[in-house]
Amino acid sequence: MTKKRLTLHEYINGIRAGERFILSRAITLMESTLEADQILAEELLEALLPFSGNSVRIGITGVPGVGKSTFINAIGPYLIKQGHKLAVLSIDPSSEISRGSILGDKTRMPELAQSPQAFIRPSATGSTLGGVAQKTRESMLLCEASGFDVIFIETVGVGQSETLVHQMVDCFLLLMLAGAGDELQGIKRGIMEMTDILVITKADGLYKAPAQQAKKEFQNALHLFPQAESQVNPEVLCCSALEPEGIEEVWQAIQYYYQQTQSNGYFQQRRQKQRLHWLHDTLGQQLKHLFYTHPAIQQELSWREKEVLEGTASPGKVARALMQKFIASSAQSN
Amino acid sequence: MTKKRLTLHEYINGIRAGERFILSRAITLMESTLEADQILAEELLEALLPFSGNSVRIGITGVPGVGKSTFINAIGPYLIKQGHKLAVLSIDPSSEISRGSILGDKTRMPELAQSPQAFIRPSATGSTLGGVAQKTRESMLLCEASGFDVIFIETVGVGQSETLVHQMVDCFLLLMLAGAGDELQGIKRGIMEMTDILVITKADGLYKAPAQQAKKEFQNALHLFPQAESQVNPEVLCCSALEPEGIEEVWQAIQYYYQQTQSNGYFQQRRQKQRLHWLHDTLGQQLKHLFYTHPAIQQELSWREKEVLEGTASPGKVARALMQKFIASSAQSN
Numbered sequence: 197m198t199k200k201r202l203t204l205h206e207y208i209n210g211i212r213a214g215e216r217f218i219l220s221r222a223i224t225l226m227e228s229t230l231e232a233d234q235i236l237a238e239e240l241l242e243a244l245l246p247f248s249g250n251s252v253r254i255g256i257t258g259v260p261g262v263g264k265s266t267f268i269n270a271i272g273p274y275l276i277k278q279g280h281k282l283a284v285l286s287i288d289p290s291s292e293i294s295r296g297s298i299l300g301d302k303t304r305m306p307e308l309a310q311s312p313q314a315f316i317r318p319s320a321t322g323s324t325l326g327g328v329a330q331k332t333r334e335s336m337l338l339c340e341a342s343g344f345d346v347i348f349i350e351t352v353g354v355g356q357s358e359t360l361v362h363q364m365v366d367c368f369l370l371l372m373l374a375g376a377g378d379e380l381q382g383i384k385r386g387i388m389e390m391t392d393i394l395v396i397t398k399a400d401g402l403y404k405a406p407a408q409q410a411k412k413e414f415q416n417a418l419h420l421f422p423q424a425e426s427q428v429n430p431e432v433l434c435c436s437a438l439e440p441e442g443i444e445e446v447w448q449a450i451q452y453y454y455q456q457t458q459s460n461g462y463f464q465q466r467r468q469k470q471r472l473h474w475l476h477d478t479l480g481q482q483l484k485h486l487f488y489t490h491p492a493i494q495q496e497l498s499w500r501e502k503e504v505l506e507g508t509a510s511p512g513k514v515a516r517a518l519m520q521k522f523i524a525s526s527a528q529s530n
Numbered sequence: 531m532t533k534k535r536l537t538l539h540e541y542i543n544g545i546r547a548g549e550r551f552i553l554s555r556a557i558t559l560m561e562s563t564l565e566a567d568q569i570l571a572e573e574l575l576e577a578l579l580p581f582s583g584n585s586v587r588i589g590i591t592g593v594p595g596v597g598k599s600t601f602i603n604a605i606g607p608y609l610i611k612q613g614h615k616l617a618v619l620s621i622d623p624s625s626e627i628s629r630g631s632i633l634g635d636k637t638r639m640p641e642l643a644q645s646p647q648a649f650i651r652p653s654a655t656g657s658t659l660g661g662v663a664q665k666t667r668e669s670m671l672l673c674e675a676s677g678f679d680v681i682f683i684e685t686v687g688v689g690q691s692e693t694l695v696h697q698m699v700d701c702f703l704l705l706m707l708a709g710a711g712d713e714l715q716g717i718k719r720g721i722m723e724m725t726d727i728l729v730i731t732k733a734d735g736l737y738k739a740p741a742q743q744a745k746k747e748f749q750n751a752l753h754l755f756p757q758a759e760s761q762v763n764p765e766v767l768c769c770s771a772l773e774p775e776g777i778e779e780v781w782q783a784i785q786y787y788y789q790q791t792q793s794n795g796y797f798q799q800r801r802q803k804q805r806l807h808w809l810h811d812t813l814g815q816q817l818k819h820l821f822y823t824h825p826a827i828q829q830e831l832s833w834r835e836k837e838v839l840e841g842t843a844s845p846g847k848v849a850r851a852l853m854q855k856f857i858a859s860s861a862q863s864n
Contacts, residue, residue: 238847238850241846242843242847245842245844334846337844370857420754462827471838471839472839474845475849480814482816482849483853486815486853486857487813501809503807504805510575511808513572515816518813519817519820523820526857526861527860
């Protein structure tokens with residue numbers, strides 16, 4: 197069964213009315229690589245832009261197994277009970293390669309997926325992680341226009357995806373597991389410094405005491421990091437999705453972070469900077485795409501790279517040669 | 531008095547013979563923005579590439595006032611006594627704006643400047659920090675071809691310059707001052723994670739005890755950071771240029787770091803990665819330069835940015851419009 201193509205107005209009205217099915221189709225449209233879809237997607241985004249921005253944008257990261265889905269499945273129903281509408285998006289670095297997503301699957305969050313107040317969407321796929329992130333950011337704007345006022349963007353703590361998530365959220369949560377001794381083992385470099393709130397998960401049963409101990413260690417460690425740009429010191433919390441316990445405290449910490457950053461102006465600054473960042477980031481990506489997919493460059497790149505790796509030609513000389521080729525061919529090919 | 535223009539062979543022979551005056555002129559040539567100079571500079575770099583790479587490349591950073599010059603002035607003569615030839619280059623973020631350098635001035639290192647075994651060169655200037663860094667990297671290669679076997683690249687611990695220095699050295703030293711209590715106050719985010727060796731300066735007189743205390747605190751803090759990619763745990767050392775004390779120990783720590791990373795293969799990997807990084811970095815810079823200096827883009831950029839900042843147009847739509855303009859005008863203008 198082929199779906200009838202929706203018009204721009206059908207999309208706009210459906211999304212504004214909070215119809216999850218239309219929202220879902222709009223995100224698919226956004227992810228399409230067809231030229232006609234891309235134009236429609238842009239018009240849609242432009243039309244909905246005035247209705248976006250009014251949500252609490254929260255990034256969630258942590259190593260595989262830390263319990264991100266379980267955490268979201270526990271805090272989600274709590275938020276819905278409080279009257280919120282929650283959208284869960286994800287950026288999955290593996291989707292770049294496999295073109296299929298391991299994250300965001302509705303079966304991972306069975307409880308939440310049943311609620312009409314929740315919207316769960318797996319990671320976009322794309323040829324670059326930057327492209328995947330851009331689609332996720334656009335999906336977030338659509339969700340906001342559809343009335344979702346809490347957005348979770350989750351990612352696994354590997355690769356560059358946290359940095360990309362950090363560039364689109366207001367508040368960044370790092371989920372950690374209390375383990376044996378060296379708590380920071382396995383954490384990616386630089387991630388602690390992006391963290392606004394640190395949550396130690398699975399703080400129950402046998403793990404309750406180690407979690408409390410880990411909390412103290414993290415508090416000490418965070419004290420040694422430089423002051424956060426937000427001027428709000430990162431909170432460290434324990435929580436258990438099983439009991440459940442500490443879920444409400446996490447939400448309170450997020451709200452406290454919002455109040456503080458909104459009153460000191462950091463929140464507004466961060467969002468403005470993010471928009472400008474996304475413009476130049478998009479431009480940079482599109483320029484690189486134009487360059488690296490250019491037939492004249494593709495012909496030469498691999499042996500040129502080999503020269504540089506082996507040290508037989510300087511990066512500067514090779515870059516200059518490739519650029520000259522690019523400029524000359526761009527003029528000819530048009 | 532205008533200088534006679536040197537030929538490629540005069541440059542090559544002069545540099546290979548270790549003539550500091552010719553080396554200095556070659557670096558000036560490298561920094562020139564004249565087309566003819568750039569072509570000659572590239573030929574020179576290419577010709578000297580086989581003779582480069584045989585040095586210990588050390589990055590040095592720390593906040594203003596930490597005593598970088600004093601430290602270099604103390605370790606420099608020690609290295610020369612050991613039979614080394616030392617070149618000191620710098621990357622000064624302020625040179626981007628002022629087009630004049632506050633760092634690398636010979637008067638800052640009077641003792642070292644007198645030695646024929648030392649070569650001190652102030653920071654290059656340029657329109658972007660990336661451009662400045664590239665010139666510094668190329669100067670480093672010339673110094674190596676001229677027989678300098680220890681290269682210091684210093685920078686002040688502000689802005690992005692440490693990341694750029696980190697991308698061109700084998701071993702990264704962070705200089706710190708023992709102060710009052712919170713030792714990491716004022717350190718830039720992410721810098722601890724780039725540090726291979728941490729040196730606490732001015733550990734003499736009244737500051738000796740606080741320096742020892744700071745050393746312990748740093749050792750504990752570093753333990754909580756993730757394992758370094760080099761697999762070598764960062765050493766923390768105290769030193770005093772005044773006494774002098776601990777200077778030799780710093781050199782030993784650098785040598786130990788070299789031995790370890792050369793035997794575990796990290797050294798070779800890092801240099802290969804750096805070369806490839808510089809190729810793509812240079813390409814990225816040149817592409818952006820081509821784009822942002824294009825008359826068609828310059829006409830539109832500022833009001834387009836304003837739209838994005840104010841939230842009246844999406845970054846994606848604006849990027850697409852600018853890219854279309856760029857592609858269309860590139861074809862026409864040729």
